[in-house]
Amino acid sequence: MSIPTRWNPDIEKEITREWEEQKLYRFVKDSRPAYIIDTPPPYVNSPVHIGHAYTYVYMDSIARYKRMNGYNVLFPLGLDRNGLPIEVQVEKELKLSVRNTPREIFVQKCREKLDEYSEASSSSFRLLGISFSSYEKGYVLGDMYETDDPDFRRLTQDIFIDLYNRGLVYESEKVSNYCPDCRISLSDAEVEYEEEVTGLYYIKFRLEDGSDAVVATTRPELLKACKAIIYNPEDERYRNLNGKKAKVPLFDHEIPVLPHPYAKQDFGTGLVMICSYGDRGDMMVFKDLGLTPTFLIDENGLMNENAGKYSGLKVREARKKIVEDLRNAGYLVKEERIKHETPICWRSKTPIEFIPRKELYLKQVEFRDELKKLAEQMKFYAPESAELLFRWIDSLTDDWVISRRRYYGTEIPLWYCKSCGYVYVPPKGKYYVPWKEKPPVEKCPRCGGTEFVGETRIFDTWFDSSNTPLYISGYSHDKEFFEQNYPVSLRPQGKEIVRSWLYFTLLKSYLVTGKPPFKDVWIHMHVVDEKGYKMSKSLGNVIDPMEVIKRYGAEAFRTWVFLEGDITKDDVKCSYGRIESASKFLTKLLNISRFTQLNSKEASLPENMSLSDRWILWELKSLVKSVRELNDSYYFNKSFTKIRDFTWFLFADHYLEMVKPRIYNPEYSEEEKQSAYFTMRKVLDVVIRLMSPYIPFITYYLYKSIYGKNVHLSSYPEESEVPVTEDLSAYTERIVEFNHYVWNTKKSMGLSLKDPIDLKVPEDLKLFEKDLIAMHNIKSPEKDLKA
């Protein structure tokens, strides 16, 4: 096959088809060691975005690298389909309300939408050349899986049943983080903090002796639920107030003034009103002081009946109204604007509230030390990203709220006896849907009653997705394989889900297996726009990976991925221009390959190899060594940059130029020519194989064209296959310098590169003299070089 001068992306589809026909990446158990990648199942309700495209390409290079190193790579595609986003989308797109639609129908609509989207996600990954073990859904190792599949849900339920029977799950009416928009409780991992400019209101409370105490608060709408005023025990100004009673403005109930270290002397007036609940701090003080909470906010985020005349108002409206009333009644002393860290829901960005809900909790706080011990056994890339996990484990103060009052998720497998309230837990091994099914038992084991109510709640979606390493390594399908291969090899994932996905997976793994889930963890930052901003529809700076593929092809995108920055350290900047510019390397690679194919013959290792050949082969050998070292620590970007630099800026720019005369000139001996042929083909063979995990399409095409073999079935280059032993790297810089010197000199003299020139090859390059003289058409090699 003759090699074209430009890469034609249309070939990529044809190549993908060939790979799939050959079932090239299919996972089949054999005697090789397994290497298992627990890929992050993307949520399928939106198209694959540029960040997904980047990280999956990166993971793909890891999979391909490990395959070429003799591992049997298990690299399954997972699709996340449980959870709120699809419900919200169905409500919006189909104009259905989750509350007014029968559950059966609503769930069906969600599933139909998800099926549509799943197809789109997996086809995007295909176009990118991701070598998943399979794109077909199924239940053997390596198959594509979906988190709402009955089989995946059964695993989630099985694990829950175990944990429940071991006494690790309990139900409690606790105050939890609550998002009024999503209408669900949130685990602490799902709460983010956003700096907001908000009012700080100074409010006058009348004390029993007739004097006033001024309290500063950001949440005056909670006055009705105010149960104490506190001051810091160190604060001299307020010691005389200890135990005094104060009257709450507008509502007139009496509350005590008490010392508590939660009050900060330098915030506001140093006096703090404690209400149920403005924040986590309020909750702690309530507990410490034995106060009884009153709740003012309902599940819709509206003030409830306890709020008196403010009932029915939204929280922010009530705040405005109450400030007005305080002002009119003369209680408002002053008002400031301050920056305040507001807790918000990570999905909808709504300020969260703290309201009491009866929910199921999984114990976690008591295992913090054990979890840290397991986390220490995992190796983090980059090492400093481990801190994110350790800090999160240290910060845990409450157990994990795992129940959600929504529809589209794994059902909690419990039934309740109608007559005595007995909680019936079914046996493991089946996917249960308690909201529409009868329990697998006739009578209540406690009272003999025959009527049960099925649980209607579902699990937090992290309760599902934290099972992925168990699922993919055969915990529920292939015990033998699981025993041999757990913990799995690698978890690649984003920094923003360390406290959710990574943490919850660690917790699950600890509770279920007592082992860490992974050997290695690779944490990445994000892909941002050219100016460093997050891509968003509203900013209009979104780069759609499908558009990139349309314009430049997948291989251009992949080239860009590995030439642009280190995503474990910083966000990576993306633009069409950057991708286009990275893709120039593909053109260069084609030209180098075409030149080599046209100008060399198959040649065996010559007995006497020319020095230039031995020199470039030594450089190649060093390249193989450093690429391997970098890849073994997952620095595929650094290694690819090295391969590009070698191929373009050393092999092509210098070596091939030095060797051209030998190829074309009859005055060189056959042995000298053979040495050149051997070297050119050897270097190209090695660099194509080195590059094939990163840019699998073009390397597949080239290797087949030149060597007639499938590069993806070849092994990754080893240092030992480069047949040189003498370190000639000391010459590299000198050769590069000398060549540039000659080119620049000719240019400044108005000569073409082919024109003859008078100069002397420097003493330290004497051994390369023959090639250098021929290459530069040097006429008087005796003349001194004024370098």
Ligand SMILES: [Zn+2]
């Ligand atoms: Zn929300």
Ligand SMILES: [Zn+2]
């Ligand atoms: Zn009963």
